Amino acid sequence: MSQDIVHDPLEAPLGSTAERQAVVSAAGATPGQDWVIVTRGIKREYDMGGEVVRALRGVDVAIRRNEYVAIMGPSGSGKSTLMNVIGCLDTPNAGEYWLNGTQVSKMSDDALARVRNKEIGFVFQTFNLLPRASALHNVELPLVYAGVPGDERRRRAREALERVQLGGRVDHRPNELSGGQRQRVAIARALVNNPSILLADEPTGNLDSATSEEIMRVFESLADQGQTVIMVTHEPDIASHARRIIVLRDGMVHSDERRSSFVEKLGLPA
Amino acid sequence: MPFVEAIRLALKTIWVQKLKSFFTLLGVMIGVTFLIAVVSIVGGMSRYMTDQVVGKIMAVNSFELRHRPNINLGEMTEERWRELRRRPRIKESDIQPVVDALPPDVKWAAVGNDNLSAQSKYVAKPRQVLAFTVTNDYFDVKKMAPVNGRLFSPQEFERGMPVIVIGQDVANYFFPALDPVGRELVVRGIPYTVVGVMEKQGSAFGISFDKFIVAPHKSALNRYVNAHGVIDAVMIQTASREGMLSTMETVRQVMRARHHLRPSQKDDFELETSDSALEFWNKIKSYLVFAGVALPAIGLVVGAIVIMNIMLVAVAERTREIGIRKSLGARRRDIMSQFLVESATLSTVGAALGVATGFAFAKLIAALTPLPAAVELWSVLVGIGIGAGVGIVAGVYPASRASRLDPITALRAE
Numbered sequence: 001m002s003q004d005i006v007h008d009p010l011e012a013p014l015g016s017t018a019e020r021q022a023v024v025s026a027a028g029a030t031p032g033q034d035w036v037i038v039t040r041g042i043k044r045e046y047d048m049g050g051e052v053v054r055a056l057r058g059v060d061v062a063i064r065r066n067e068y069v070a071i072m073g074p075s076g077s078g079k080s081t082l083m084n085v086i087g088c089l090d091t092p093n094a095g096e097y098w099l100n101g102t103q104v105s106k107m108s109d110d111a112l113a114r115v116r117n118k119e120i121g122f123v124f125q126t127f128n129l130l131p132r133a134s135a136l137h138n139v140e141l142p143l144v145y146a147g148v149p150g151d152e153r154r155r156r157a158r159e160a161l162e163r164v165q166l167g168g169r170v171d172h173r174p175n176e177l178s179g180g181q182r183q184r185v186a187i188a189r190a191l192v193n194n195p196s197i198l199l200a201d202e203p204t205g206n207l208d209s210a211t212s213e214e215i216m217r218v219f220e221s222l223a224d225q226g227q228t229v230i231m232v233t234h235e236p237d238i239a240s241h242a243r244r245i246i247v248l249r250d251g252m253v254h255s256d257e258r259r260s261s262f263v264e265k266l267g268l269p270a
Numbered sequence: 271m272p273f274v275e276a277i278r279l280a281l282k283t284i285w286v287q288k289l290k291s292f293f294t295l296l297g298v299m300i301g302v303t304f305l306i307a308v309v310s311i312v313g314g315m316s317r318y319m320t321d322q323v324v325g326k327i328m329a330v331n332s333f334e335l336r337h338r339p340n341i342n343l344g345e346m347t348e349e350r351w352r353e354l355r356r357r358p359r360i361k362e363s364d365i366q367p368v369v370d371a372l373p374p375d376v377k378w379a380a381v382g383n384d385n386l387s388a389q390s391k392y393v394a395k396p397r398q399v400l401a402f403t404v405t406n407d408y409f410d411v412k413k414m415a416p417v418n419g420r421l422f423s424p425q426e427f428e429r430g431m432p433v434i435v436i437g438q439d440v441a442n443y444f445f446p447a448l449d450p451v452g453r454e455l456v457v458r459g460i461p462y463t464v465v466g467v468m469e470k471q472g473s474a475f476g477i478s479f480d481k482f483i484v485a486p487h488k489s490a491l492n493r494y495v496n497a498h499g500v501i502d503a504v505m506i507q508t509a510s511r512e513g514m515l516s517t518m519e520t521v522r523q524v525m526r527a528r529h530h531l532r533p534s535q536k537d538d539f540e541l542e543t544s545d546s547a548l549e550f551w552n553k554i555k556s557y558l559v560f561a562g563v564a565l566p567a568i569g570l571v572v573g574a575i576v577i578m579n580i581m582l583v584a585v586a587e588r589t590r591e592i593g594i595r596k597s598l599g600a601r602r603r604d605i606m607s608q609f610l611v612e613s614a615t616l617s618t619v620g621a622a623l624g625v626a627t628g629f630a631f632a633k634l635i636a637a638l639t640p641l642p643a644a645v646e647l648w649s650v651l652v653g654i655g656i657g658a659g660v661g662i663v664a665g666v667y668p669a670s671r672a673s674r675l676d677p678i679t680a681l682r683a684e
Contacts, residue, residue, distance in 0.1 A: 089597060089677045110601040117599020128594045128681065132286065144275065145599040189598070 017256075024060040031098050036196050036228050037063040037086060042095035042105075044081050055081040057251035058095065063230065065196075068223035070242035071232045078251040080201070083232045087120050087199045088112045100196050117145050121190025125202035127182045129174040135161060135185045136170040142193045160188040164218060180211035187218055191227070198222065200231040204238055216241045236266050276608055280615035294580045295620025297573025298660055301566040302621045302653045306628025308562030309649040311635060312555055314642035319551045328544040329411050331514045332507035334381075335360060335368065335521055336540045340503070357538045359500040364528060368504055371524045376517055377507045379408035380487055382496035388457045388483065390444035399440055401457060402484040403492040411507045419451040419466030422486055426465075430488025435466035437480035455483065460490050514543070570656060573620065574664040581613045581668035592672050593680025606673040613665030614658050621657020625650050 023031050023038055031038040044056040055078045063069055073079040084090035085097060088104055091112070097105040104115055121142075122128075129138045139157040148156070161170055164184040174182050183203060190198055200219070204212035220241065223229050231242055239245050245262040247255045284291040334340065338354045365380050372378060382403050389396040402408075406427050409415070416435060426433050434455060441450045445464075454461040462485060471479035485491040496502065506521065508514040518541050525539050585592070592605055600608075632643035 084678050087597070089681075110603070113596065113599050113601040113604075116597060122597050124681070128590070128597070130591060130594060132282075141595065142598045145595075145601075145604060150275075193599075 020062040020256075023062045027096065030101055030103075031062070033101065034065050035062055035098070036065045036067075036100055037061065037230075038096075038098040039085070039092075040096040040098075042082075042085060042092040042097060044078075044085060044090065044092050055251055056085070056092065059248070059251070059253055061246060061253065061256075063228070065228055066223075066226050068219070068229045068241075068243045069231070070239035070245045071230065071248060072234060072236070072239045072245055073248035073254070074234065077248040079232050079234075079248050081251075082248065083199065083201055083230075086197075086230065087122060088115045113145075117142055117193065119196045121187075121193070121195035121198045123183065123186050123190050123198065123200040123203045125205035127174070127179075127186045127206070129182060129185055129189075131174055134171050134173055135166060135177065135188075138174070138185055139189045139192050142189060146193055156192055157188070160192040161185070163191065164188045178211075179207050180214050183207065183211075183215050184218060187215075187222075191222070197228045197230055200229065202233055203231060204233070204235070212238065240266070273611070276611040277615055279608065280612040281619075283612060284616055284619065290580070291616060291619075294576055295573070295616055295623070297569055297576045298617050298620035298657055299573075299624040299627065301569030301573055301660075302624025302657060303566075303628040303631060304569060305562065305566040305656070306625050306649055306653050307631040307635070307643075308558070308566070309646055309652075310629065310632035310643045312558045312562060313646045313649070314632070314636065314644035315558075316551070316555055317644050318642050320548065328542075329413065329505070329507055330544075331509070331511055332411060332505060333514060333518055333521075333541050333543045335364075335504040335506065335525065336502065336542055337538075339540045339542055339546065358529060360502075360504065360539065362496070362499040362501055364525070365501065365504060367528060368521055368524050371520050372506065372517060373508075373513070373520075375509050376513070377407040377411050378405075379411055379505045380405045380501050380503075381408060381505050382487075382492065382502040383482075384495045386457050386494055388440075388444065388455050390453070390455050392446065392448060392453075393444055397443055398481075399457075400482040401491060401495055402482060403487045403489060403495045404484055405487045407507075408484070408505070411505055414468055414471075416466035417469045418449070419464070421466055427486045427488065430486050430490070430492075432460060432462045432485070432489055432491075433465045434462040434483045434485045434491075435468055436464055436484075437468055437482040438470045439478050439480040440483055441467045457483070457491060458494050462489075462491065518543075570660050573617070574660045577613055577617055577661060577664040578668060580616075581609060581665055582671070584612070585609065585668050585672040588672075589675060589680045589683035592675050593677050593683065596675070596677035597681060602673040605675075606669045609669035609672050610662055610665045613668070614661035617661025617664065618654060618657045621654045621660075624657070625653045628653070 023035055024040055027040055039059055039061045042056050042059045043054070046053045046055060057078075059078070059082060061082075071079050071082060081090065085092055086099075088099070088107075089112075091107070092105050095105065096103055099115065100119055102115075104112065107115065116122075129135075130141070133141075136154065136157050139160050140153045143153040143156060158167070158170060161167055164187050166181060166184055166188065169177060169181060169185075174185070177185065187198075198219075203219070204215055207215060216238065219229055219231065223243070229242070231239070233239050240259060240263050243259050245255075245257060245259065246253060328334070337357045337359050369378055384401055385398050386401040387396045388399045388401075406424065409421050415421075419435070421435060422431075422433060425431070436444075436450060436455070440455075441464075444450070444455055445453060450464045450467055453464055455464060456462075462483070468480075468482075468484075473479055506517060508517050522537065522541060526537065529538055531538065595605060595608075629645060632645075636643035
């Protein structure tokens with residue numbers, strides 16, 4: 001199969017389908033070191049006023065360290081629910097979720113908070129910055145909850161802002177920054193505690209196309225530096241920046257392919 | 271989140287919404303204002319009673335042997351009144367046996383006093399003065415000293431010379447613009463030479479303590495003050511408080527023996543200390559303190575309800591912020607403590623303002639009325655402590671609601 005052959009150097013971290021199949025089907029077993037995310041038959045149901053909504057109906061996903069993955073799907077496909085589960089904001093009703101070699105699917109609220117703090121950096125569509133706090137303070141927040149002392153916290157927050165070219169804007173409040181700058185503050189905040197995964201939910205949804213490109217370049221370079229990036233989007237041209245695209249449909253994985261075949265299928269420019 | 275950080279965040283939040291915060295903490299502020307004001311005024315009155323009133327009447331570590339209590343502030347029943355009426359007087363002849371039984375380091379003075387009319391040739395109108403006749407140790411026990419002239423010599427005491435020392439009011443009235451020392455004051459037709467003017471004793475509740483004259487016990491004045499061989503009191507002062515209690519017991523036994531009391535009979539004389547004088551005041555004080563605590567408590571309850579309400583609004587308004595913080599790794603207790611610290615800080619700021627206005631209020635009352643106001647450190651600490659407590663109590667429910675918000679729902683909130 002062509003999927004087992006490495007075409008593109010950018011797709012290098014991708015494992016083979018067989019490998020993924022193996023790790024996903026080994027129920028109960030701790031995945032190996034290089035698997036950052038493994039979900040096995042994840043189900044999530046909501047009770048919406050008596051009507052049971054089955055948002056996830058058994059999702060198997062395996063993602064290696066350093067991958068840059070987009071999760072796509074139309075609205076109602078369960079991609080937001082999957083993102084919440086992967087981001088430890090939500091727990092599945094059934095199935096296993098292994099994050100970085102630890103099963104988190106049965107953790108308590110506070111334990112999940114710890115995991116979010118250490119392992120996950122969120123980037124949201126609406127930025128979700130604290131409006132009254134400076135860029136620096138916003139970026140400091142995860143370190144505050146990690147119990148990092150003040151001086152080190154500010155130093156690391158400054159470094160993170162410099163990484164996204166906002167070293168000169170540390171004292172600005174969100175309303176004094178452009179949309180792109182806000183999103184870069186959010187990215188700095190997501191990166192400041194060196195998380196295992198950067199989890200972006202429609203990161204360009206509130207941005208114009210030029211700014212979207214700019215943010216995509218930031219993700220690109222982070223991925224190049226070895227950061228695991230998972231991005232949820234419904235826009236194919238944004239998804240096509242990732243090196244692997246998982247498409248959900250009706251709460252299940254519909255397709256899971258590398259960028260080259262995804263781009264080819266959609267007829268997008270490569 | 272570190273505590274200092276949380277307080278700084280809370281102060282910032284309060285400062286951003288100054289007016290709203292002010293109205294929120296008004297209830298607590300008013301409660302604490304009244305608490306501080308009442309405690310200060312009661313405390314001031316208490317100090318006044320102890321230092322000015324009782325301290326002027328009674329000396330330190332001293333007690334007085336009397337036939338009935340001098341300071342009658344409590345309620346008086348018919349029965350008690352009859353009992354007091356039946357008591358025998360303390361006699362001149364009781365002094366020596368009592369004094370003989372005293373330990374060597376104890377000071378004592380026989381004292382009598384009465385209101386008598388006095389006259390001087392410098393002022394036409396006679397006037398009432400409080401006339402005392404005393405024995406040698408009196409001035410030493412009362413810690414009274416002359417500002418002009420001298421006290422009596424042992425010879426003047428011994429021979430009962432017609433000499434007196436006078437209080438400031440007496441000096442001012444009978445000897446206007448004159449030096450009273452060496453001049454005469456006539457009481458009941460007998461002239462007494464003024465040898466000294468005593469320092470100012472002050473006043474309590476508008477009653478001056480400076481309208482007195484003092485003559486030696488053996489002087490002619492004693493006949494009018496202590497008629498028929500009766501004396502008003504024997505004042506006894508010991509070096510220590512423990513000594514006072516054992517000496518009181520000694521005196522009690524002597525007097526019971528002299529009055530032939532059987533063991534079953536109660537004392538028919540009084541051993542009065544400053545404590546017995548303060549007893550009644552302390553009773554009033556406990557009522558005042560109760561009122562001073564109960565009334566502000568109502569204000570504090572209202573304050574707590576307002577704070578709880580505002581904190582619930584704050585939690586609702588800041589749902590998204592809570593969601594953001596949770597997504598970044600804030601645990602329940604982090605969110606809980608953030609809102610608890612915020613409401614406690616809000617309430618403590620209110621209490622601190624209340625302490626300030628309470629003092630201002632107490633000072634104002636002290637300035638406008640004869641009531642004094644004393645600043646009590648414990649009331650500041652209690653006031654601020656109550657403020658923090660009210661904030662924590664009022665904040666628990668909103669904070670726990672905030673901490674239990676589902677991060678996904680919270681993030682979606684507008």
